Amino acid sequence: xxxxxxxxxxxxxxxxxxxxxxxxxxxxxxxxxxxxxxxxxxxxxxxxxxxxxxxxxxxxxxxxxxxxxxxxxxxxxxxxxxxxxxxxxxxxxxxxxxxxxxxxxxxxxxxxxxxxxxxxxxxxxxxxxxxxxxxxxxxxxxxxxxxxxxxxxxxxxxxxxxxxxxxxxxxxxxxxxxxxxxxxxxxxxxxxxxxxxxxxxxxxxxxxxxxxxxxxxxxxxxxxxxxxxxxxxxxxxxxxxxxxxxxxxxxx
Amino acid sequence: xxxxxxxxxxxxxxxxxxxxxxxxxxxxxxxxxxxxxxxxxxxxxxxxxxxxxxxxxxxxxxxxxxxxxxxxxxxxxxxxxxxxxxxxxxxxxxxxxxxxxxxxxxxxxxxxxxxxxxxxxxxxxxxxxxxxxxxxxxxxxxxxxxxxxxxxxxxxxxxxxxxxxx
Ligand SMILES: [Zn+2]
Numbered sequence: 001x002x003x004x005x006x007x008x009x010x011x012x013x014x015x016x017x018x019x020x021x022x023x024x025x026x027x028x029x030x031x032x033x034x035x036x037x038x039x040x041x042x043x044x045x046x047x048x049x050x051x052x053x054x055x056x057x058x059x060x061x062x063x064x065x066x067x068x069x070x071x072x073x074x075x076x077x078x079x080x081x082x083x084x085x086x087x088x089x090x091x092x093x094x095x096x097x098x099x100x101x102x103x104x105x106x107x108x109x110x111x112x113x114x115x116x117x118x119x120x121x122x123x124x125x126x127x128x129x130x131x132x133x134x135x136x137x138x139x140x141x142x143x144x145x146x147x148x149x150x151x152x153x154x155x156x157x158x159x160x161x162x163x164x165x166x167x168x169x170x171x172x173x174x175x176x177x178x179x180x181x182x183x184x185x186x187x188x189x190x191x192x193x194x195x196x197x198x199x200x201x202x203x204x205x206x207x208x209x210x211x212x213x214x215x216x217x218x219x220x221x222x223x224x225x226x227x228x229x230x231x232x233x234x235x236x237x238x239x240x241x242x243x244x245x246x247x248x249x250x251x252x
Numbered sequence: 253x254x255x256x257x258x259x260x261x262x263x264x265x266x267x268x269x270x271x272x273x274x275x276x277x278x279x280x281x282x283x284x285x286x287x288x289x290x291x292x293x294x295x296x297x298x299x300x301x302x303x304x305x306x307x308x309x310x311x312x313x314x315x316x317x318x319x320x321x322x323x324x325x326x327x328x329x330x331x332x333x334x335x336x337x338x339x340x341x342x343x344x345x346x347x348x349x350x351x352x353x354x355x356x357x358x359x360x361x362x363x364x365x366x367x368x369x370x371x372x373x374x375x376x377x378x379x380x381x382x383x384x385x386x387x388x389x390x391x392x393x394x395x396x397x398x399x400x401x402x403x404x405x406x407x408x409x410x411x412x413x414x415x416x417x418x
Contacts, residue, residue, distance in 0.1 A: 035391035035401065042397040049307025053335060125336035129306055132338070132417050133397070139370075140392055 001186035007062050008082060008179035009189055010123070012225055013115075014054035015083035018073060019233075020104060021047035022240050023091060032094050039140055040097070046133040053126045061122070070251075074244035078237055079227040086169035088224070088233045095148055095158035099166050102141035106202050107173045109134040110195045119187035142206055149210025156211065163207065164215050171220035173199070180225075264290040264297055267321050274313045275396060278355045281314055285343025288334060297327035302339045304417070305397045340418045356380045358402065358413040366416035370400060379404035380411045 024044035031037025055069035087104060091097050112134050115127035148159040174196045176184070183189030204214050223229065243250055260268065260282070268287055273279045281287055281301070288300040299318055303311045315331050322329040341360040349359035358377050360366065368374035370389060377387050384406040394401040399412040 035393070038395070039391060039393035042393040045307035045309070046305060046397055047307070049303070049305065053306060121336075125338075129303075129335045129338040133306060136392065143392075 001182040001188060003062055005179045005182035006120075006188065007058055008177070009183040010054050010058055010062075011080075012082035012177070012180065013111075014051050014058075015081045016087050016104070016108075017047040017054070018051040019081070019083045019236065020087040020101075021045075021051060022236060023087065023089075023100075024097075026091060027097070036094075036144075043101070043137050043140070046130075046137070050126065050130045050133070053129070057122045057126070070244065074241045078229055078233055081224075081227065081229065081233070081237075083224050083229075084169065084172045085221055085224040085230050086166065086172065088229060088236055089166060089169065090232050092162070092165075093158060095155065095162040096166065098141050098144045098148060099159065099162035101137065102145050102206075103166060103170055103203070104173075105134060105138035105141050106199055109138045110199065111190055111192065114190040114195070118189070123188065145206060145212075146210045149207070149212040159210065160212050163212055167215040167217060168219060168221045170200075170203075172222045172224060175222060175225055177225050258288060260287060260290045261292055261297075263292070264299070264322070264327075267325050267327075268299070268318065271314070271317045271321050274310050274317070276352065276355065276357065278351045279348055280351075281318070283345045283348025283351060285341075285345065285348070286314065286339060292327075295328060296330045297322045298330045298332070300332050300334050302334050302337075304339050307397065341414065341416050342418060352414060353380060356411060357399065358411060360414045360416040363416050363418045369413070370415070377402055377413050379407060379409055381409035382407040 021044045024040050024047070027037065028041045028044075029037065031040055051073070052069055055072045059067045059069050059072060086100060089096070089100055109131065112127045112131040115123055116131065118124045118127065145159065148155040150156070151159075174192045176192065180189055180192075184191050207214050221230075265282070268290060269280050269282045271281050273281060273284050276284075284304070286301050286304060288302050290297065290299045292298075299322070301311070301314060301318070311333065315333070318331050319329040344360065352359045358380050361369070361376060365374070365376040369377045370392060372389050375385050375387055378385055379387050379402075381404060384404055386405045387402045388405055390401040390403050390410065392400050394412045398415060398417070400415050401410065402413050403410045
């Protein structure tokens with residue numbers, strides 16, 4: 001494992017949190033009720049806080065150039081982001097928001113529990129901090145998914161639509177790039193394939209409880225982990241990076 | 253790690269005790285349990301603090317406030333943010349819990365009761381207004397990520413509950 005492998009590996013973890021945090025941040029003031037609005041923006045805040053810890057680690061300890069966490073968040077190009085395509089999908093409706101969140105949370109919670117055993121002390125510390133938050137997120141999104149699926153005819157239909165549309169993005173969570181593999185071999189990274197079957201079992205059980213059908217598709221999308229994103233990513237970055245690109249080196 | 257493992261210099265203690273959480277002004281950062289160590293070294297006051305939640309927006313402000321308070325007393329501050337070991341509500345002092353309650357926020361209970369309360373299985377969270385435990389969960393997240401929203405079914409009072417994080 002070299003420095004570049006490790007940096008890329010950390011981007012793949014941090015960028016998921018950043019991009020999903022950005023998506024959830026768009027909901028500030030637009031949640032369906034005051035409580036869900038606050039909950040979703042609180043989740044966004046947790047994710048952005050986690051992102052900062054990862055970026056600070058890269059910027060302060062792994063880079064030779066004089067870069068800051070802000071440069072990493074705001075000045076990279078689309079192809080340089082390593083997030084999975086799932087998290088960049090737009091806030092189509094509340095059912096989409098909850099399903100996207102739940103598909104990510106079930107992964108994230110299990111991923112962090114394994115990252116706590118990383119040989120890398122920085123990653124281990126960030127994981128130990130973040131896992132408590134991820135556990136809350138999973139409980140929140142799982143509760144809502146049950147409520148939507150087992151709710152009214154309308155909420156059921158919308159939840160099923162969201163599950164069907166977003167299902168194709170789940171498989172990519174378990175892809176392993178060459179950078180990932182180098183970090184796994186060195187004991188710094190997590191072998192995600194080790195909990196893939198558990199992931200799909202947990203989701204299948206919850207969907208059944210929510211009276212929703214598990215999609216039978218055999219086709220899955222991929223590419224985000226290698227920098228190939230869906231058409232939604234460019235718009236997201238344009239909004240997120242606008243201030244830094246318009247006013248370079250702007251600070252709060 | 254327990255409270256006994258925290259080493260805070262006697263001279264610095266009263267200064268830090270006077271710095272409060274900007275979101276809960278009645279709660280000192282010492283009683284919140286975010287100060288992990290404080291000592292004098294090479295003419296500097298070195299303080300380590302740890303965030304409650306990753307995205308806690310109060311941390312930058314707490315850092316500034318600690319630096320300001322130390323400078324006012326003539327110390328050269330050096331504040332460091334550490335993540336490990338991760339903060340838990342067990343680090344909150346009894347004095348801190350009492351301050352929360354008086355302020356109208358139900359303090360964290362033990363981990364088992366907390367889980368039962370947040371899953372709606374058992375009514376254990378005391379109303380900050382009338383003391384009844386006939387209370388129900390309204391939302392898992394309240395005004396900040398560290399709190400949940402409850403309502404008393406006896407007196408009708410809505411209140412925040414500081415969630416247990418262990
Ligand atoms: Zn009451």
